[in-house]
Amino acid sequence: MQIIDQENFDKLRALNNENVIKIVNEFVDLCRPSKVTVITDSIEDIEYCRQTAIKIGEEAKLEIEGHTIHYDGFFSMSNHDQARDKTNTKVLIPKGQYHPPAINTIEREEGLKEILEIMKGCMERNECLIRFFCLGPKNSKFSILALQLTDSFYVAHSEDLLYRAGYEEFKKLNGSDEFFYFIHSSGELIGDPPVTKNLDKRRIYV
Template sequence: MVHGEYYDRVKSMTDEEAGKILKSRLGAEDYQKLIGVDNPHLHRFIASYVELCNPVKVFVSADSPSDVQYIREATIRNGEEAELAEKGHTVHFDGYHDQARDKAHTKFLLPKGVALGPEINAIDRDEGLKEIYQILKNVMSGHELYI
């Protein structure tokens, strides 16, 4: 699905379709937390990206102490952070190449006919969005998505 079709899918998704996707992909507790936010546009937005990114599980944080603790424990369990000697503290290290923006691969999405000069790495917006949506397709497969 190219970005235009996908964008149209987001815009045209009905509340009923979003509800079916969310109900089938979220656990009962996470579904209730999300539906508790009275914003159908948000529900459609999240449902469309759950559908696109295809996570194995979706966790919805309502900022409760237990939700925060769940996410803290998940970062350790997934190897994203390590516990420190000080109880409740963790550390996260980025790799050498993660320390700053990758200028060679960072692109500005611009409308057709717009240029910002030769020093700016730009790409046609439609082409760039197509690339982004291709990357997002199934990117969360095998992973948990946190909302």
Template sequence: MATEPLEILKGRLSEGDYKKLEKIDNPKLYQFIAKYVELCNPEKIFVSASTDEDIRYIREKAIENGEESKLATEGHTVHFDNYYDQGRDKEHTCILVPEGVDLGEAIKTKQREGALKEIHEIMKNIMVGKELYICFFCLGPCGSEFSIPAVQLTDSSYVAHSDNI
């Protein structure tokens, strides 16, 4: 990455979204996000701080984009997947492992470095004309020694919304 990650992000995010992200003092996070912003090339980027306002924005985008529909109960929505849609493509789903790692015949794996090149080629400009939602989560109990901070990058307002429920 020739340009500094924060400079890339400053040029791509609104001032408000940049300020949200800047509060997290983590250069590796900035580098990760900048890498995928450049690779996926979204038209717009929204950083969620999980405030009521941010969650409401994401829910409204899910409705506006047709990923969810309003229900009669205020604040409730529904999402329907295509009958043939599965959460993953079983034929092409695998675990990426370092060279030489074998998890056995029952678990489909691919050599990590080669597979990442393939994935990055598919991801190039995949979000052109779309909005990227950057969401933060805690896996495990918050504030615990078992807490694992997590970040999600998605162009699906439905995915971003459902993860906040």
């Protein structure tokens, strides 16, 4: 089954950046989504994220025009799907390097092995969004570019409120790898509105 159509593939190729292609291939193969959609800086693409978040129940409309709400799954202080999870947020430190005692860390290879195992098939039956952001002013040497893969339309929409769209900025990289990337998945969802089921597998590794 073809999970990315020609239009979306062309959006990736237009960046002329094999580093982006390599990362997308690696994590699409690992996470196994049913569909891949590339989001550019266009109003239509960004609106697609916003409207789909409402359509599938990740967000709900409010009475105020243009405003929506999202509910996290919250069962108790120790059992919720909010991202602020100190216990499972860890910095990956190469073996033999200093581990700051005030920071929650894990040996890099151990952490990668664990998280990559958890991520196998984590996007099955879901649509994977490929997003591009600019952290800072556009056309600034101080800004940082970021590539994201996520299967959450709510997350994709929220980040449009936080960061500048960066698809066109990626074209200016001229094929370099001077960007960072982050992979996010909601995992298996349950309920209405849908919330994350397997909270024991939640990890935020940096």
